[in-house]
Amino acid sequence: MDKFTNQLKIAFASQYAFAIKAQNYHWNVEGIDFYQKHKMFQKIYEETYGAVDDFAENIRKIKAYTPASLYRFSALAAIDDEVEILEPQAMVAELLSDAEKMQEIMKHLFVEAEALGHHGLSNFLADRQDAFAKHAWFLRSTLKA
Ligand SMILES: [Fe+2]
Numbered sequence: 816m817d818k819f820t821n822q823l824k825i826a827f828a829s830q831y832a833f834a835i836k837a838q839n840y841h842w843n844v845e846g847i848d849f850y851q852k853h854k855m856f857q858k859i860y861e862e863t864y865g866a867v868d869d870f871a872e873n874i875r876k877i878k879a880y881t882p883a884s885l886y887r888f889s890a891l892a893a894i895d896d897e898v899e900i901l902e903p904q905a906m907v908a909e910l911l912s913d914a915e916k917m918q919e920i921m922k923h924l925f926v927e928a929e930a931l932g933h934h935g936l937s938n939f940l941a942d943r944q945d946a947f948a949k950h951a952w953f954l955r956s957t958l959k960a
Contacts, residue, residue, distance in 0.1 A: 816879070819924075819927050819928070819931060820874075820877065820879045822923075822924060822927070823873075823874055823877070823879070823924060824874065824879070824881075824882050824891055825891050825892070825893055825920075826870075826893075826920050826921065826924055826940075827870050827871065827874060827881065827882065827891075828882055828887065828888045828889075828890075828891035828892040828893075829891070829892045829893045829894045829916075829917060829920060830863060830866065830867065830870060830917065830943070831867060831888050831892065832888060832889075832892035832893075832894035832895075832896065833863055833894050833910075833913050833914070833917055834860045834863035834864050834867070835860075835896075836894065836896075836897050836909075836910060836913065837856050837859040837860035837863060837910060838856070838860040839897050840852070840856040840897075840901075840906040840910060841853055841856035841857045841860060843900050844856065844903050844906055845903065846902075846903040848903070849903075851957075852903055852906070852907070852957070855953060855954075855957065856906075856910075858953075859910070859950050859953070859954075862946060862950070863946075863950075866942075866943060866946065869939060870939070870943070871883070873935075873936050873939055876935070876936070877933060877936065893916065893920065894913050894916065894917070897909070904958065907954050907957050907958050908954075908958060910950075910954055911951055911954035911955055911958060914947045914948075914950040914951040914954060915947075915951050917943075917947040918944050918947040918948055918951060921940050921941075921943045921944035921947060922944050924940050925937050925940040925941055925944065928940055
């Protein structure tokens with residue numbers, strides 16, 4: 816498998832891991848502003864899951880197979896799994912760091928996709944970068960004291 820295809824699979828698995836983490840926080844967040852954070856994490860995981868199918872199909876369009884099992888997601892993802900129950904602001908800080916990481920992954924892949932002439936795919940990656948920039952904005956603003 817070429818390097819670009821492998822990186823695309825890593826980005827796809829990472830996005831899945833990011834969505835699961837946002838949903839984890841949606842379920843498990845507590846505290847005085849529970850409802851606000853519960854809703855914010857929901858908006859983030861809904862948007863992210865909403866892009867999963869298009870992402871998977873974009874991998875198929877470049878003639879590769881899409882990773883599609885928990886084992887493969889776990890092996891490929893660049894986003895760490897969350898197994899602890901964090902304090903509410905720590906959840907926000909952790910997901911912010913992940914959203915910024917996802918932006919960087921998409922930015923890097925966009926350049927590679929353009930160089931290979933995959934313009935439809937690069938458009939999609941630009942949209943994903945922008946979506947993670949918006950998630951990062953919401954999370955960053957929530958962290959401000
Ligand atoms: Fe829910």
